[in-house]
Amino acid sequence: MLLLAEQALNGLQYGMMLFLMAAGLTLVFGVMGLINLAHGSLYMIGAFACAAVAAATGSFWLGMAASLAAAAAAGAVVEMAVIRRLYARDHLDQVLATFALILFFSEGTRWVFGSFPLYLTLPSALSGAVTLPGGLQYPVFRLVIIAVGAAVALGLWLLITRTRLGIRIRAGEADREMIGALGVDIARLYTIVFALGAALAGLAGALVGSIQSVQVGMGEPVLILAFVVIVIGGIGSVKGALVGALLVGMTDTLGKALLPGLLATVMDPSSANTIGSALASMMIYILMAVILIARPQGLYGARA
Amino acid sequence: MNLKSVLMGGIAALALAVGAAEAEGVKVGMITTLSGGGAGLGVDTRDGFLLALKQAGDAGAAVELVIEDDQQKPDIAVQIADKMIQSDNVDVLTGIVWSNLAMAVVPAAVAQNRFYLSTNAAPSALAGAGCHPKYFSVSYQNDNLHEAAGAYASEAGIGKIFIMAPNYPAGQDSLAGFKRFFKGEVVNEVYTQVGQTDYAAEIAQIRASGADAVFFFLPGGMGIAFMKQYAESGVGLPLVGPAFSFSQDILPAVGDAALGVKNTAQWSKDLDNAANKAFVEGFQAEYGRLPSLYAAQAYDTANLLLSAMAKADVADADAFAGALNAAEFDSVRGKFRFGPNRHPIQDIYIREVVKEGDVLTNRIIGVAMTDRGDAYADQCQN
Known part of the structure; x- marks a missing residue:
């Protein structure tokens, strides 16, 4: 029972991490109509900025701040220098250009930081484990990730429903020519949205880098899952990204945790693990397929 | 002398030089992991191997070494091995850290009459029925x-x-x-x-x-x-x-x-023997860090290769295999010999x-x- 609870928390933590990635991606896709493959690179930039600043200053908190700042700055620069030229082009051109950005950022990072992974040390306040009600011990930092994800979800909801910027974002989603005609500086709005999405990706990278490792190419596997999340949740919907991310995180973690154990009762551990984890990673895509059959626009998607 | 004869002379000289180098030296292709999460292992493998060549002086200089990064991916390792065998025409392959990469590369390499000296990976599939006279594991058997x-x-x-x-x-x-x-x-x-x-x-x-x-x-x-x-x-x-x-x-x-x-x-930096002392001190002086197990295994591999080169010509495959099998080199592990399947017998x-x-x-x-x-x-x- 405790094992199941711990695995559920693991799934929740994984889902929150995916949400941080998917929220930015879905905003950019929904508002700007842009497919941004380089979102994973922004995740990597956040992680490297955190590792570099934390190593230079000795402060994990400064590193976290740096991850937000560096990813947002990189996002803004990329939007103004490259992405801005792509809005009028079709999706294939966008895919090609942002794929080129992946190569550019990966090689650039390798050039600056080398091929060795970097490792972050957690501050003592966030390291170790706490005992939760019910007697379950769980690492503090993974709880922090869950809390940060929940806070970001709440913050984004407030931003989009309660602020002027949020109204503009929703308006931009609905009809970009009309809000341009009404006098909203659409170029600036797009830069802000893109930088916001980049900052969230950078934050996710720094959080994950703190418990795993910081290395070149760390963003691309996560990016694929983030796309699955926004397809499930509905493109452009932050609420959809949250629900989709939690669904994918739970399905993936519980599938990986439970399937090999179930299969091991009928076959040897090595093949049970191979088949179990293959099935578990397929479950996400099966989930996506089922949801797309029932609701082609995704769970909370506005448009078909 | 016209231009044509100068060119012909140059080409002939080059051909002679290349021919001479091939007769004396051994060309070694090292495939190892130099990027990503496994990079530390490959870097130590490379550095240990290079240190042994450097310490051997002229004998080490007779080894022509090509090094490539396999990124810990079997498909990349296979591509590199094909290129090293077909274009670079190496005599010996070495350096693979990961057993799944070794399984992808080693059987094909020995089938094409190249020696493979393992600095690390030694899967069971290559130790029993799948063993081969040109495949030597200098590290251990995986188990x-x-x-x-x-x-x-x-x-x-x-x-x-x-x-x-x-x-x-x-x-x-x-x-x-x-x-x-x-x-x-x-x-x-x-x-x-x-x-x-x-x-x-x-x-x-x-x-x-x-x-x-x-x-x-x-x-x-x-x-x-x-x-x-x-x-x-x-x-x-x-x-x-x-x-x-x-x-x-x-x-x-x-x-x-x-x-x-x-x-x-099977090795530790505090093992008390002369070869290990020379290795640990040399490694720290050269690279400014302590050597790992992978470095020690690569160092032994290079010294095994040099010991065989001193006794036989790599062109004579049987004699060279015999010289390798004799394992007459000073191992950093103290004692070292090969068993019947050319895997080590060691403490x-x-x-x-x-x-x-x-x-x-x-x-x-x-x-x-x-x-x-x-x-x-x-x-x-x-």
Whole structure:
């Protein structure tokens, strides 16, 4: 029972991490109509900025701040220098250009930081484990990730429903020519949205880098899952990204945790693990397929 | 003299020079992992090999070395091997760290009449019925260190143990080797993905398993990620493992969480023999860090190659194979000889992670197995 609870928390933590990635991606896709493959690179930039600043200053908190700042700055620069030229082009051109950005950022990072992974040390306040009600011990930092994800979800909801910027974002989603005609500086709005999405990706990278490792190419596997999340949740919907991310995180973690154990009762551990984890990673895509059959626009998607 | 004859003369001179170099030297292709989570292992392999060549002076200069990064990907390793065999025309291949890459490269390379000297990976599939007269493992047979860990765990009185390794040939060899000599109860046997970076699900299983200790084999970046997350998890069961999980490339990143952990290896930097002293001191002087097991194995591989080059011409494959098999070189392990399947027969030690000043490293505390060969030697008919 405790094992199941711990695995559920693991799934929740994984889902929150995916949400941080998917929220930015879905905003950019929904508002700007842009497919941004380089979102994973922004995740990597956040992680490297955190590792570099934390190593230079000795402060994990400064590193976290740096991850937000560096990813947002990189996002803004990329939007103004490259992405801005792509809005009028079709999706294939966008895919090609942002794929080129992946190569550019990966090689650039390798050039600056080398091929060795970097490792972050957690501050003592966030390291170790706490005992939760019910007697379950769980690492503090993974709880922090869950809390940060929940806070970001709440913050984004407030931003989009309660602020002027949020109204503009929703308006931009609905009809970009009309809000341009009404006098909203659409170029600036797009830069802000893109930088916001980049900052969230950078934050996710720094959080994950703190418990795993910081290395070149760390963003691309996560990016694929983030796309699955926004397809499930509905493109452009932050609420959809949250629900989709939690669904994918739970399905993936519980599938990986439970399937090999179930299969091991009928076959040897090595093949049970191979088949179990293959099935578990397929479950996400099966989930996506089922949801797309029932609701082609995704769970909370506005448009078909 | 017209232009044509000058050119012809130049080409003839070049051809002579190339011909002369081929007759004397040996061309070695090193395929190893120099980027990503496994980079530390490949870098130490390369540096250990280069150090031996450098210390050998002129004899070392007769080795022409080509080094390429396999990115820990089997398909890239195969491409590099094809290029090294077909375009670079190497005589000897070496350097692969990972057993899944070795399985992709070695059978094809020896079938094309190249020697393969393994600095690390030694999957069981190449030690028994799949052995080959041109394939030599200088490191060990994959099961060895895990067998020693199993023997040690039994002796230390561990009753129930949780065992874990990545799902690839060396991981399967690891758990098979451990279970061969462990007499207690294995409460759970878990295979992780190669290159996995998040071990939350496995740590939850360890917590729920009711085991007395954990045996794990996670080389390179996998081991660092696991150890860091395990230290955060508050599980706190004692850990046992092969040297790979607590190697010199892993310890600095893991930190004090590794202190006191027992692990098994056929080499340690405090082994008392002249060759090892020259190696450890030379390595520190050259690279400014302590050598790992991988560096030691590559250093031995280079010295084995040099010893064979002194006795036979690589063009005479049978004589060269015989010279390799004699293994007349000063190993950093003290004693070293090949068994019938051209895998080492050697002692395996128990080491403990200790702190020397500020530096985490390993120290030998006992012998786990003496003159250990491997479980597959009698199946080798080639």
